[in-house]
Amino acid sequence: MDALSIPQFLMTFLAVLAALFVFAVGLAALAVVVMFVVDITQTRHAIRRNFPVIGRLRYFLEHLGVFFRQYFFAMDREELPFNRAQRSWVYRAAKNLDNTQPFGSTRDLKTPGSVLFANAAFPRLDANKAEMAPMIIGAGCPQPYAAESLFNISGMSFGAISKPAILALSNGARIAGCWMNTGEGGLSPYHLEGGCDLVFQIGTAKYGVRDDAGQLDESRLAAIARHAQVRMFEIKLSQGAKPGKGGILPAAKVTEEIAAIRGIPLGKDSLSPNRHNDISTVDELLDAVGRVRRITGKPTGFKLVIGDPGWLEELCRAVVRRGVASAPDFITIDSADGGTGAAPMSLLDYVGLPIQESLIAAVDTLVHHGLRERIRVIASGKLITPADVAWALCAGADFVTSARGFLFALGCIQSMQCNKNTCAAGITTHNPRLQRGLDPVDKAERVHHYVLNILHEVAVIAHACGVDDARQLRREHCRIVVAPGHSVPLSGGQAQPADTAKASSKAA
Numbered sequence: 001m002d003a004l005s006i007p008q009f010l011m012t013f014l015a016v017l018a019a020l021f022v023f024a025v026g027l028a029a030l031a032v033v034v035m036f037v038v039d040i041t042q043t044r045h046a047i048r049r050n051f052p053v054i055g056r057l058r059y060f061l062e063h064l065g066v067f068f069r070q071y072f073f074a075m076d077r078e079e080l081p082f083n084r085a086q087r088s089w090v091y092r093a094a095k096n097l098d099n100t101q102p103f104g105s106t107r108d109l110k111t112p113g114s115v116l117f118a119n120a121a122f123p124r125l126d127a128n129k130a131e132m133a134p135m136i137i138g139a140g141c142p143q144p145y146a147a148e149s150l151f152n153i154s155g156m157s158f159g160a161i162s163k164p165a166i167l168a169l170s171n172g173a174r175i176a177g178c179w180m181n182t183g184e185g186g187l188s189p190y191h192l193e194g195g196c197d198l199v200f201q202i203g204t205a206k207y208g209v210r211d212d213a214g215q216l217d218e219s220r221l222a223a224i225a226r227h228a229q230v231r232m233f234e235i236k237l238s239q240g241a242k243p244g245k246g247g248i249l250p251a252a253k254v255t256e257e258i259a260a261i262r263g264i265p266l267g268k269d270s271l272s273p274n275r276h277n278d279i280s281t282v283d284e285l286l287d288a289v290g291r292v293r294r295i296t297g298k299p300t301g302f303k304l305v306i307g308d309p310g311w312l313e314e315l316c317r318a319v320v321r322r323g324v325a326s327a328p329d330f331i332t333i334d335s336a337d338g339g340t341g342a343a344p345m346s347l348l349d350y351v352g353l354p355i356q357e358s359l360i361a362a363v364d365t366l367v368h369h370g371l372r373e374r375i376r377v378i379a380s381g382k383l384i385t386p387a388d389v390a391w392a393l394c395a396g397a398d399f400v401t402s403a404r405g406f407l408f409a410l411g412c413i414q415s416m417q418c419n420k421n422t423c424a425a426g427i428t429t430h431n432p433r434l435q436r437g438l439d440p441v442d443k444a445e446r447v448h449h450y451v452l453n454i455l456h457e458v459a460v461i462a463h464a465c466g467v468d469d470a471r472q473l474r475r476e477h478c479r480i481v482v483a484p485g486h487s488v489p490l491s492g493g494q495a496q497p498a499d500t501a502k503a504s505s506k507a508a
Helices: 003-041 046-050 056-072 084-094 163-176 189-194 218-225 256-262 282-296 310-322 345-350 355-368 386-395 404-410 440-464 498-507
Strands: 115-117 135-137 145-147 151-153 179-181 197-202 230-236 300-305 330-334 376-380 399-402 478-483 486-489
Touching: 003 046, 084 404, 084 440, 115 386, 151 163, 151 440, 163 179, 163 189, 163 404, 163 440, 179 230, 218 230, 218 282, 230 282, 230 330, 282 300, 282 310, 300 376, 310 355, 330 355, 355 376, 355 386, 386 399, 386 440, 386 478, 399 404, 404 440
Parallel strands: 151 179, 151 399, 179 197, 197 230, 230 300, 300 330, 330 376, 376 399
Antiparallel strands: 115 478, 135 145, 478 486
């Protein structure tokens, strides 16, 4: 191209750009005209009818607000379900970064309901820290479980969360020495691939262990139990996100692999019943626990959100009447504000008791009936920081499990897209492009670090309270603010650890 042709080339190029610009402007103008006509003639949306085209911005900005609110508008301790301070602690713990803070607490210590721990005048020396011994669950079972970690992974189903998320969690749990609950979606190869201890959850639809009629298939249950990694079985009665309603897996997430694992039709919404159709009384519940334990030979318990605390009295009386051998090996108590799944807002916001009330009531009831030694108590539901875990141990829990804490460890940004197959972090989606961002190897290390840092800081709280390890925390070590400048010890009777509950009940 010679020098004389360059201006001509530039003129031609600019002319083409101008033509494209005019064409684009024309298309945009045409689109505005079409939207104007559609908006002003439709009758479903008053805002769009009164303010055509411009009214559409309302929906766009409302959608963006979900993502921007946590970054630009909410204060560190304002946001729900988890505020920025809570999430930031988990993020830093998972990355094994320094979690110390300067210049004092940003938490309002005068707010009624706030938890405070009563430090001792002479705390234990951190240098004298001793390793906690494993706690046995199901001592009377042919294959009891010696659980090493007091902090573990709660139920999240394959299907609700992705393959790389399951791989990261299962590998991280193995490295950290904690267990992982499969959730109600059945046992996937990715649970086993990680090599961690597993708790197999039997939901109301009995995914993975169901026959063609949706009833429990004993041969399939026995086959699951033959996996050495499956250490316990949990019958799920209800969960925090939706007590009184079964699980919901949208059709977009029901892939061929998930359908095969669950034993359900491909490409259709997977809706679990709102309860087990063969369990309608406490005696039938105890029968179901005994049946699963007999088939598997492994510890068996159940999970629920407590509504009426009096129901536990009925359960304990039935156990005493039938004999302690009929008791569940553990009870997992979920909080009404727990849960990762999609649920109706009427259930999310208004149904069930929070763990702060139900855990204390459950432990006191077990102690009253002399069953605290027989039945282990697992606390679940929105317990993601060391203070949450330490509080649960003070209240009387033997173990704490978390789901959303581990989602944050995997990189969850709380964008509230879990039910739409559009999770930006690749955790709750089966879109390969989005899953690509979640590296199972890197995230397994984050799961590992999260568990270790939780256990470390719970031990720090325990030492500050003057006891050697976290399992020695009692209700006297925890106080609840009831008014500015005034706090009281945790309510209810003294929470006894399992190895002293029997002696306590005899003394009573």
